[in-house]
Amino acid sequence: MPLTPQQRIEKLNRWTNPPSQAEEERLDRARRMVTNAVRQHPPFANLGLIVEPKGSWANNTNVSSDSDMDIKVEFTQRVFRGPVDGMEFWDLALQNNSYRGLWTPEVFRHELGVALKSASTRVDASHNVAFYVPSVPGSRPDTDVVPCFTYLHTPLFGALKQGTVVFTKDGKHIVNWSQQQLENGRAKNNRTGRRYKFAVRALKSVENDLVAMGAVKELPSYFMECLIYNVPDEVFKAPSLDQAFRGALVCLKHQFGFWSWNDPDTMVEPNGIKKLFGPAQKWNKNDAQHLLGAAWNYLGYDG
Numbered sequence: 001m002p003l004t005p006q007q008r009i010e011k012l013n014r015w016t017n018p019p020s021q022a023e024e025e026r027l028d029r030a031r032r033m034v035t036n037a038v039r040q041h042p043p044f045a046n047l048g049l050i051v052e053p054k055g056s057w058a059n060n061t062n063v064s065s066d067s068d069m070d071i072k073v074e075f076t077q078r079v080f081r082g083p084v085d086g087m088e089f090w091d092l093a094l095q096n097n098s099y100r101g102l103w104t105p106e107v108f109r110h111e112l113g114v115a116l117k118s119a120s121t122r123v124d125a126s127h128n129v130a131f132y133v134p135s136v137p138g139s140r141p142d143t144d145v146v147p148c149f150t151y152l153h154t155p156l157f158g159a160l161k162q163g164t165v166v167f168t169k170d171g172k173h174i175v176n177w178s179q180q181q182l183e184n185g186r187a188k189n190n191r192t193g194r195r196y197k198f199a200v201r202a203l204k205s206v207e208n209d210l211v212a213m214g215a216v217k218e219l220p221s222y223f224m225e226c227l228i229y230n231v232p233d234e235v236f237k238a239p240s241l242d243q244a245f246r247g248a249l250v251c252l253k254h255q256f257g258f259w260s261w262n263d264p265d266t267m268v269e270p271n272g273i274k275k276l277f278g279p280a281q282k283w284n285k286n287d288a289q290h291l292l293g294a295a296w297n298y299l300g301y302d303g
Helices: 005-015 022-038 089-097 105-117 178-191 195-214 223-227 234-235 241-255 283-297
Strands: 048-052 071-079 131-133 141-151 161-167 172-178
Touching: 005 195, 022 048, 022 071, 022 105, 022 131, 022 141, 048 178, 071 089, 071 161, 105 131, 105 141, 105 161, 161 178, 178 195, 178 223, 195 223, 195 234, 195 241, 195 283, 223 283, 234 241, 241 283
Parallel strands: 071 141
Antiparallel strands: 048 071, 131 141, 141 161, 161 172
């Protein structure tokens, strides 16, 4: 049943609040657990690994009902190079064949698993991308730990771009641009009077409710951030938060409409580098249309 206007406004005001101090402390304990495990693992001594949160916590778009932790452990002393979406087979083979050191992706993943298991006996190493460390009630949340390497892209025009690449257990690799996401998100948030991150939290919360009701399938929370990032800044400057969020949904619904002049294929992730839709993504345009339609109906907007 759709929300009444009063119910919607009350939920929006609650949804857009950042997590509490207690929730932030839970997340920080997960970060410290991973940092200490890496620091205390002898084979990692003097490697200069970077341990940093990534995703919604780093970008301040996490919501308390959906607060797990994503942490990258980046190996900086071996660098891969290639296009923004990843390396071709022959290029990756060439880079691997020219490397004479110890630290292959397989060795690094193995040693990170050993380090994490010294800090927690419940580490799940079966996942394709990240190590999963289950939550400790009252202490820290579920934590995904991603082993990755520094990745560089040199475009024909423009500046060098630095990201990371994670090699998955099934032999593939994924390129991420988390620093660009962080910087672009902060800039957009400033330009919109902090409405951008409010709207991201709101759409994540709407999706949580819709999943709980069985109205939509569960989607990665990053997808909601991607959608909101593609809303023009001016839309968020409406007189009220309710009007701003309605305008964001109108804009996005129009983007995927049959008669739209806008091409969803031009939409980008918040890093400003990768296209939002493509064969390697965990979502598609139908997912966006379904989510936006269900969100509109659930929130009880007119028109």
